[in-house]
Amino acid sequence: MSNADAHSGITHSGIIGRPINRVGGPERVDGTYRYVGDIKIPNVLHTRLVHLDCGRARIHSVDTSAALQMPGVRAILSGKELPASVKRFGPANRDRPILAIDETTFHGEPVAIVAADTVWAAAQGAAAVVVDYQELPGIYTVEDALAPGAALVQDPALRPNSAYKETNILNEWKFGWGAVDSAEADLVVENDYTFPMMTQFAIEPFTYAVEPTSDGITVYSAIQHPNYLQRVIAEFLDMPLSRVRVIAPDPGGAFGGKQHAKFEPLLAYLALRIGRPLRLELTLEESFQAARRTSAQAHIRTGFQRNGTLVFQDVEINYLIGAYEDIAGRLVAKGSYAGGGGPYRIPNVRILARGVFSNTVPSTAMRGFGLPQMNWPVECQIDEAARELGIDPVELRMKNLPEYGEVFMPQDPPADGRWAETLRKGADAIGWGKPLPPGRGRGISMGLKLGPTTGASYAIVRLHGDGSATVLAGTSDMGQGARTVYTQIAAHELGLSPQRIMVVMGDTQGVPFDLQTSASRSAVFMGNAVLRACRDVARQVQELAAEHYKADAVIVEPGTVEVGGQRKTFDQVMTDRFSKVKGEVIGSGSARAEYDETHPLNGRPAFYEVTCTAVEIEVDKETGVMVFHKLVTVADVGRALNSQHVAMQDDGGAIQGLGHTVMEQYFMDDRGRVRNLGALDYRIPTTMDTPRELISLHVENGDGPGPYGAKGAAEGGILAVSPAVAAAVCAATGAMIRELPLTPQRIWEALHT
Amino acid sequence: MAGQLIPITLTVNGTTCRSEVPPHLTLLEFLRDTLNLTGSKRCCGEGECGACTAIMNGEAVNTCLILAAEADGSDLITVEGLSAMPYGARLQQTFLDQGAVQCGFCTPGMVVAAQYLLMNNPDPTPDEIREGLSGNLCRCTGYARIVEAVMGAAGDE
Ligand code: FES
Ligand code: FES
Numbered sequence: 001m002s003n004a005d006a007h008s009g010i011t012h013s014g015i016i017g018r019p020i021n022r023v024g025g026p027e028r029v030d031g032t033y034r035y036v037g038d039i040k041i042p043n044v045l046h047t048r049l050v051h052l053d054c055g056r057a058r059i060h061s062v063d064t065s066a067a068l069q070m071p072g073v074r075a076i077l078s079g080k081e082l083p084a085s086v087k088r089f090g091p092a093n094r095d096r097p098i099l100a101i102d103e104t105t106f107h108g109e110p111v112a113i114v115a116a117d118t119v120w121a122a123a124q125g126a127a128a129v130v131v132d133y134q135e136l137p138g139i140y141t142v143e144d145a146l147a148p149g150a151a152l153v154q155d156p157a158l159r160p161n162s163a164y165k166e167t168n169i170l171n172e173w174k175f176g177w178g179a180v181d182s183a184e185a186d187l188v189v190e191n192d193y194t195f196p197m198m199t200q201f202a203i204e205p206f207t208y209a210v211e212p213t214s215d216g217i218t219v220y221s222a223i224q225h226p227n228y229l230q231r232v233i234a235e236f237l238d239m240p241l242s243r244v245r246v247i248a249p250d251p252g253g254a255f256g257g258k259q260h261a262k263f264e265p266l267l268a269y270l271a272l273r274i275g276r277p278l279r280l281e282l283t284l285e286e287s288f289q290a291a292r293r294t295s296a297q298a299h300i301r302t303g304f305q306r307n308g309t310l311v312f313q314d315v316e317i318n319y320l321i322g323a324y325e326d327i328a329g330r331l332v333a334k335g336s337y338a339g340g341g342g343p344y345r346i347p348n349v350r351i352l353a354r355g356v357f358s359n360t361v362p363s364t365a366m367r368g369f370g371l372p373q374m375n376w377p378v379e380c381q382i383d384e385a386a387r388e389l390g391i392d393p394v395e396l397r398m399k400n401l402p403e404y405g406e407v408f409m410p411q412d413p414p415a416d417g418r419w420a421e422t423l424r425k426g427a428d429a430i431g432w433g434k435p436l437p438p439g440r441g442r443g444i445s446m447g448l449k450l451g452p453t454t455g456a457s458y459a460i461v462r463l464h465g466d467g468s469a470t471v472l473a474g475t476s477d478m479g480q481g482a483r484t485v486y487t488q489i490a491a492h493e494l495g496l497s498p499q500r501i502m503v504v505m506g507d508t509q510g511v512p513f514d515l516q517t518s519a520s521r522s523a524v525f526m527g528n529a530v531l532r533a534c535r536d537v538a539r540q541v542q543e544l545a546a547e548h549y550k551a552d553a554v555i556v557e558p559g560t561v562e563v564g565g566q567r568k569t570f571d572q573v574m575t576d577r578f579s580k581v582k583g584e585v586i587g588s589g590s591a592r593a594e595y596d597e598t599h600p601l602n603g604r605p606a607f608y609e610v611t612c613t614a615v616e617i618e619v620d621k622e623t624g625v626m627v628f629h630k631l632v633t634v635a636d637v638g639r640a641l642n643s644q645h646v647a648m649q650d651d652g653g654a655i656q657g658l659g660h661t662v663m664e665q666y667f668m669d670d671r672g673r674v675r676n677l678g679a680l681d682y683r684i685p686t687t688m689d690t691p692r693e694l695i696s697l698h699v700e701n702g703d704g705p706g707p708y709g710a711k712g713a714a715e716g717g718i719l720a721v722s723p724a725v726a727a728a729v730c731a732a733t734g735a736m737i738r739e740l741p742l743t744p745q746r747i748w749e750a751l752h753t
Numbered sequence: 754m755a756g757q758l759i760p761i762t763l764t765v766n767g768t769t770c771r772s773e774v775p776p777h778l779t780l781l782e783f784l785r786d787t788l789n790l791t792g793s794k795r796c797c798g799e800g801e802c803g804a805c806t807a808i809m810n811g812e813a814v815n816t817c818l819i820l821a822a823e824a825d826g827s828d829l830i831t832v833e834g835l836s837a838m839p840y841g842a843r844l845q846q847t848f849l850d851q852g853a854v855q856c857g858f859c860t861p862g863m864v865v866a867a868q869y870l871l872m873n874n875p876d877p878t879p880d881e882i883r884e885g886l887s888g889n890l891c892r893c894t895g896y897a898r899i900v901e902a903v904m905g906a907a908g909d910e
Contacts (some may be wrong), residue, residue, distance in 0.1 A: 021849045028857025029864055031792020031832035038791035201893050203796045203804055203858040223895050252858025286798045416843040479855030479893045648852045655895030679801035687883040687896045694897040
């Protein structure tokens, strides 16, 4: 097997693809895994944030005198007293202050932080801080934000170079090809769709700690991108990267909500100022105020020929973001660009997408990264056309799917999968076309997400003197199973049992750089980096064997060399070589995506993540309540490195998608306050909401750019749930609803009014 | 402000613990911060997610809703003591084998709730499992594999 080719076909050790159990699982079932909140730091002070009960306010003064007298309270910092030299931060534009200074810009933005000996004392202190403020009208909807003369959410001085700085528009993106206006269609479907404001709701709430050290600072955060956070903190504090250590234990769920810095800069500033380590654990309610998915409203016109051929897509979509940019620029661009066409061949496409500032909870990434918002209208339109034209929805989709290798977006790679196979598999698994009892309906939908367009992953593999190995990889394993997959790659390449391999992540002091854990990149980018590092090790072991046994050595299969006519495992070579003189072999590998300024997204996607979702549901017409009988997800993953892990991801993505499809949404009052913060009033799916049958299948043609032909996975499962369910509701009841979530109330109203 | 300390004695996973606790301290905080048993997790802090589930005097409870002082005299099993319980070790294994663990943050509460369920109903139907675990939120798995895992651990010990 060649050392150079990371993409060569499946191999025979049998470990690749096998559903080995989650690496890191045992310490999760016995409660010994230490999440960030389980780490004890000596001498730490506990902190609590002070916020106001309104969407937007002018802060007149913050009186901390009474609070400072409370027992156990050690320090209080308010935005009012922040020196002007304290920088703002943000992953794209540095537009966010660590505390609200003169105005709060959303419900939950902190105006002060209290540090005390105990959590209780900090809470008492926070309650005793007196803020004199005046509530101001805020911008809470797309309509408010875009109204002529609307108040500005963001100070233009924070983005002096933006053409939109005198508006509430972050930016406007125009994508497309062909000529929509002159395209001739037999049928034009035109509708409005909305996607709700909802939250990631990782079961682990946001928790942070910061410890000043004699030579720098250590930040503890369950962050998806430790190296990104390291850079944000280094820039914020004017410290070299080497002095900023980020310790990032595996997150207890993240889903995009934990990609970027939130309160780490605040803690870092205060910790340095008072010279004490600090810890902050948000309540679940505060976590709801710290991150949400971007909501959206779309107006869409889709043109078809009588035979079902797609002629044009014309979309205008407004994504409502918070008061700070966070990662919204990227999200709106990437989400709308790929979503506008979906996985279909459409000759004429015009997309106008905006990010729109508002005085709402900061919006950030969430599984699907802007795509579920776009895929919702795009796929619903196809079903509507199918109904109008009298064509079966599966056949209509089949007709418009590109062939393998066909260019379907002019500036992007050709179709890299057999997507008709994906659709067919979904249709078969749901029993498409078979008779159903009354009251039931089926729906089917597809989704396409661009894989990562950027990437830089570095891995180090150390083969120790006893033949065991340590893999250093900067991915965050937030449940997707990266530890497992890297273990499998190393086990295969080095000929070791998984038990002899340790994957180390989440500490910037020892683990090499990884750009981020997002965009379903980690199997492909870090996977390739790990694989290349293993092959670098293999090359060195080969040399070492030749030297040690003084004979020609060749690698005959992964983990085995033939030397002087004898086969030896790496394990044997290492123990022979290093039993007397100690030592180890260190290999490194990397994988990058190159910047491409000619592409609308400055980079071509590494792969396409294509999924089919199919559902069978039943609606009680008297109550509008829906029962899920079956949900099928089919994902084209190129090669499943661990078949069970892939299915686990698709199960989870599907049920998260079911959440925003049928129940999840923030309720905001006209003062911009979210009224359903927390688990009591914001419902996510429970065991009672899971479909009676939840099936996750995949298509494997070994055609991805990752190890052994893998593509990314784990986001696809969420993309196509909403349109599939809406189509099923329509099939069961005749009601087509274009506003998510499809609550019993909405369904009932659609049927009875 | 913290009021006077209240002496308590309770058994946690078979070990007797004596302590003096402030009146506001929850049982969950006592477990996590005082005893350093951090397996029980805090998510909602209001009895809605089940991440903090323990078995107290034979009943499944949300430890975030109980004051440490109220637990005086009780017999408590947390995830750290689960493997010594009937079904405990088996549940831990079936959770791993069925792929019912992703991020794992809900898992301690989930396996303890499952232990309680099987103690009271050794042969549950899938619907009974769904009902029994409906107070435990998981954001990662979609639950189907969790139900499978509990099915797999059911039956006579
Ligand atoms: S933390 Fe106790 S039920 Fe949620
Ligand atoms: S495994 Fe992550 S919340 Fe259940």
